[in-house]
Amino acid sequence: MYTEITKGHYQFTVLKGRHCGFINYCYLMIDLYSREAVIIDPAWELDAIVHVITQADAKLTKILLTHSHSDHVHLVDALLRRYNPQVYMSRQEIDYYGFTCRNLNPVHDGEMIPFTQSSITCILTPGHTAGGVCYLWNGILFSGDTVFIEGCGMCSGPGGCPNGMYESIQRLKKLLAPEVRIYPGHCYGREVGCTFGYVMANNLYFQIENKEMFISFRMRSNQKNLFDFQ
Numbered sequence: 001m002y003t004e005i006t007k008g009h010y011q012f013t014v015l016k017g018r019h020c021g022f023i024n025y026c027y028l029m030i031d032l033y034s035r036e037a038v039i040i041d042p043a044w045e046l047d048a049i050v051h052v053i054t055q056a057d058a059k060l061t062k063i064l065l066t067h068s069h070s071d072h073v074h075l076v077d078a079l080l081r082r083y084n085p086q087v088y089m090s091r092q093e094i095d096y097y098g099f100t101c102r103n104l105n106p107v108h109d110g111e112m113i114p115f116t117q118s119s120i121t122c123i124l125t126p127g128h129t130a131g132g133v134c135y136l137w138n139g140i141l142f143s144g145d146t147v148f149i150e151g152c153g154m155c156s157g158p159g160g161c162p163n164g165m166y167e168s169i170q171r172l173k174k175l176l177a178p179e180v181r182i183y184p185g186h187c188y189g190r191e192v193g194c195t196f197g198y199v200m201a202n203n204l205y206f207q208i209e210n211k212e213m214f215i216s217f218r219m220r221s222n223q224k225n226l227f228d229f230q
Contacts, residue, residue, distance in 0.1 A: 009033050010138065013052050014183070014192060017044030022071050025192055027142055027183055030058045031116040038062040038115055040135060040142045041185055042075035049075065050082070062113065064120065065089040066144025067129040068099040072185060076101050088113060090124055092131025096159050107133065123175065127165025128153030134172070140181045141196070147172065149182060149190040149198070152205045155218055162215040169205060169214075172196075 013028040027040040028049065037058040042049060053060055060083040065073055068089065076087060080102050089099060091106035107113065109124035113135075121136040125146040132153075135142040145153035146168055155162040178197030200206050208214040 008138075011056060012140075015045065015048055015052070017048070019044040019071075019074075023187070024071050024185055025183065025187065026185075028052055029115070029137070030056045032056070034116045035059055036061050036116050038064060038120070039079070040064050040183075041066055041072040041144060042079055043071050044074060046075055046078050049079070053083075059083065060085045062115070063087045064113070064135050064142070065093075066134065066142065066146070066185065067132040068093050068097045069129070069145070072144065073099070073101075088122075090122070090131040090133045092124065092126065093129060093133070094131070096130035123172070125168035125172070127155055127161055127168045129157070130159035130161075132168075136176075136180070139179065140183055141172075141176060143182055143184045145185050147182060147199065147203075148184045148186060148188060149192065149194045149203065150188045151203060152218070162218045163211070165205075165218065166211050166214045173200070173206060 009032045011030040011032055015026045017024050024043045026042050028037060030037045035058045037053055037060045039060060042063060060079060063076055063079060063085050086103045086105055087101055088105050088107050091108055094106050107122045111122045112119040118138060123134045123136060125132050125134050128145045132144055132146050134146055152165055155165050176196045178195060180196040181193050182196055182199055183192050
C-alpha cells in the first residue's frame with residue numbers, strides 16, 4: 001500500500017509494507033525532472049517499490065539506511081541487483097554490526113548527501129542502535145526507529161543505549177523546527193507525517209527532561225511489550 005504526495009518537482013511516496021506481523025514504512029523520493037529516485041529503509045514489498053519507480057520512469061540511485069536491523073535493510077540486495085544504487089549508512093553502525101553490501105558508503109554526522117537540486121542531511125542519533133541516523137530533507141525527518149510519533153525505539157538490543165537515546169532526543173529538540181514532518185519506520189496509532197510540534201506536545205519521551213528519569217522509564221521492567229510507550 002502506498003500514498004503519493006507532490007512536493008514541488010518531487011514525488012514523495014509513503015510505502016507501507018507487511019511481513020509476518022511486521023509493518024514497516026519506507027519512503028521513496030523521485031525528482032520529476034531528472035527522474036532520480038532515493039529510498040529510505042526498503043523492506044518487505046519489492047513489487048510495490050518497483051511499481052512506483054517504473055510508473056514514474058525513474059532510476060533508483062541511492063538507498064539511505066537509518067540502521068542495520070533486518071526489517072529496514074531487507075530489500076537492499078534485491079534493489080542492488082535491479083538498479084545498482086549507492087547505499088548509505090553511518091560509519092558507527094557499519095563498524096559496530098559489521099554490515100556490508102555492494103556500493104556501501106559510510107556517512108558521518110552532518111554529512112550532506114546530494115539529491116539533484118537538493119541535499120539530504122545525516123543526523124547521527126544513537127540509542128536504538130549504536131549508529132542510528134535520521135535523515136533531514138525538504139522539511140521532512142526520516143527517523144527510522146529513533147523517534148516514533150508515539151514514543152521512541154527500544155534501547156535494550158545489542159548496541160542499544162538509553163543514555164544515547166536521551167541525548168539524541170535532546171539534540172533533535174534543538175535542531176528541528178516545529179513544522180518539520182516526522183516519518184518513522186513504524187506507526188503505533190497516529191499516522192506518519194505528524195509535525196515535530198505535535199510530537200513535542202504529545203510524545204512523553206520528549207517531555208522528560210531529567211536523564212535518569214528518562215532512562216528509568218524507557219528501561220522499566222513492567223512494559224507489556226516493546227511498543228508499550230506509556
